Amino acid sequence: MDIPVRAHIERLLDAHASDGLSEAVEQAFRAVPRHLFIPPVALACRDDGPQIIDRDADPDAWWDAVYSRASIVTQLDDGATDIRAGSGDYTCSSSAPSTVADLLQRLELAPGHRVLEIGTGTGWTAALLSHLVGAANVTSVEVDPVLGAQAASNLAASGHAPYLVVGDGALGCPERAPYDRVHVTCGIRRVPYAWIEQSRPGAVIVLPYCPGFGTDHALRLVVTPDGMAYGRFPGFASYMTMRAQRPQRDQPARTDADKHHLTTRVDPRTIGHAPAGADLAIAALTGLDSLGQADQDEDGPRYRLWVSDPAVPRSWAVAVWRPGQDEYQIYQVGDRPVWEEVVAAYFRWVGWGEPGRDRFGMTVHADGQEVWLDTPDQVIGSEARSAC
Template identity: 60%
Template sequence: MPGVPERVERLIASLGRLEEPVVQAMRAVPRHDFVPELAMVPHDGSLRVIDRNTDSEAWWEAVYRDESIVTQLSDGALAITDLAGVDGVVELPAGADYTSSSSAPSTVAGLLNLLEAEPGHRVLEVGTGTGWTAALLAHLTGGSGQVISIEVDPAVAEQAAKHLASTGNDRVRLVVGDGARGHPEGEPYDRVHVTCGVRAVPYAWVRQARPGGVVVAPYVPGFGTGHELRLVVTPGGLAHGRFPGFASYMVMRSQRLPPGGVLSHTRDHRAGVTAVDPRTIGHAPAGADLAIAALTGLYSRNLIWDDAYRLWVFEPATPRAAAVTWRPGQAEFEVRQYGDRPVWDEVVAAYFQWVAWGEPDRGRFGMTVAPEGQRIWLDEPSRTIG
C-alpha cells in the first residue's frame, strides 16, 4: 500500500498548476486527517460508502483522489448507517440531499490560489466543514490566532474541532454561527475565504475586510454552472472582481431554495413550440450562463432520460416555469410554460443578447458588491448588465 507522502505527492501532481505556498500547505496538512472513517463518494449517479475500518484501501484511495467526499446528509437528519445498499452502493431517499462534505482537492486548491493568503494575514473562513481548509489556511498564514472559521451546524463544527485538535492545529478559532453575517469581533480581515456557494454576496464580508482585502467565494446563481469569484475591497466600501473559473459547492444554508421551491409549477400550462433547441441553452458556455442569470434572475435544471433531454427554467417558489423538451428527429421542440411569466422567452432573449455581445467568455464578466446589493457587469464596472 502506498505511504501517505506518496499519496499526497500523487494528488498534488494531478491538480495542475498550484502556487508554491498552496503546495507546501497541502504537504503539511494531509487530507486524510480530516475525513471521517465513514463517509460517501459519488458513484455512477448514486453514492458509495467508504469505511476505513472495513475496507481501508478503498477509503485511502477515495481520500487521495480529486473528488468530493460527502460527510453529512440532510443536515444530519439522515445518517449514513440508515442507508441500505448493495456492496456499499446506496441511493438517497426522496428529499434527501448532501449538506456537508470535504470538497474536491482541485476546488480547494483553486480557491486558495486565488485567495493569496500570506503569513500574518487575518482570515475569516465561512464554512468550516471538516476543518481541512481551516488547517490549510492556518499553515498559509503562520502565527497563532490568524484564522477564524465560522460554521452554521454545531455538529459539523464539533467534528471539525476534533480533527483540528488531533492534528495540533490550535491556531484556528472556531465559531458556531451564520457565516452570512461574518464575524465582526475579528475584523478587519485581510482575506475572506468562503467554502459554500452563494447567489447573493453578503455585504458583511466586504464591510469586515480592510481596503485591499480579498474575498474569494463560489458564486452559484442557479442558472447553469457555478463560478469562482474573486473580489478586492476598495477604500470606499465597494468590492470589485471577476470570475476566474469554475466552482461547484453546496449552497449556503440561508440561501438555499425553500422546500419544494425547485419546481413549484402547477399542472396548468400553455403548450407551444420553439425552434431553439433547448440543448443550445442548457449546454451553453459559462459566459452565457452568467449573462442569462444576470439578465433574468432565473434558475435552470437539466433532465436526461433515454433519448430525450429536458431543460427546466424557473422562478423559485412560484408557479412560473417552463419545460422545453428535445427529442431526436424533431424540427421544433415542445414548450410548456407555467404561470404568468414567459420565462422561456426571457431566457431565449438573454441568450441571444449574449450572442450579440460577441459571446463573451466567463472571464470578461465581473461583479461589484455595494451596501445596497450586487451587480454583474461586462468588461468594466460601468457596463452593468444585471
C-alpha cells in the first residue's frame, strides 16, 4: 500500500478515535481500503449537504470525501438516474464508516464464523467481513444484478473472494447455512424469519431496524434453540430500506369526504423531535410512518410533520407549527385518525416514564415479531407475518 493511501486511512481512523473501535475492526479498515469500492463519480453526504465528487475533475476532493466520515451514495433510483444528477432516491451507498464499524463490532466476530451478509452493495463490508472471518466463510446476497456485478469486480480487485449471490436477501441463502452471524446492510421493518431459520442457536443477527416513524435503530438479536430470536436496540443505525419492504408510493385520488381540517394544542415539534425511545414506542403502538421538515415560506418559519399509514396511502395527516401560535393546524386525509393515534401513543410513552431506546426490545418468531418494554412479556406492539 503506498504512503498517501496509508495516510488517508490513518486520518480516517484518527477521526474515529473517540468511537472506541476495536483492534480487529481497526486492522480490517487498514487492510481493506475504502477507495477500492468507490466509483470515480459519486455523491458524498456531508453535514452541509450532498456534494458530487469526481476523481478525474477534482481528485483531492474525491480522496478527502472517501476517507471522511461521510456516507458515499453510488446509485440513484435503482440505477435509473445518473449519479451526476445529484438528486433522486438514494438506493446504494458506501455507508458512513462509523456505522459500518458499529455494526461489525456488535456482531462480535471471530475467525471462522460463518457469516451471511444481506446487501452486498459496493462490496466494502463483504471485504471487511472476509478479512475478519475468512472469505470462505462469508456469503453475501445482493438483489440488484448490476450492483452485484460491480461488487464482484471491486472485491476481486481488492483480493477478496466471498461467496456472492444475486437474489432476494429476505430469503437468505439456505444452501450455505447454518450461520453464526447475520450482517444486514439495508433498513428492515419486518425481520425475515428465514434469517432465524438459517442461523444456529446462539447466532447473532445485527440489522438496522427502520420502522418508519422518527429515527432508526440498531437491533441486535440472538437466536435461541426454540427457533426464536430476542434482542434490544443498543443505538442508532439507518440504512436504505430493503427493496421488498419499501412503502407504497401510489396515492389514490382524494375526495372532499376524505379531507378534515383540525387543530391541536400539541406542538408538532414535540412529536417530531421526540427522543428515540418515544419513536420506538409510537412505531410499535401505531404502525405509522412520519416525516418532519423545517423550512420557511412567505409567512415565515414553519415546521411540518407528516404522519401516514404505510398500508393505506390515503390515510395521512400533516401538522404545521409556526412561531407564536397556541394551536396548530392539522390537515388530515382519510378515515383513520392518524394524528390522534400518534398523540395518544406519545403520551402513553410519557406515562411509562419516558423510557429510552435501550429499555425496548424485540422478539422474532415464525408468526411475526413483537416489540416490548423491559422484558419480552411486556409486549407493546406486534406484527403478524404475511402469509405470502
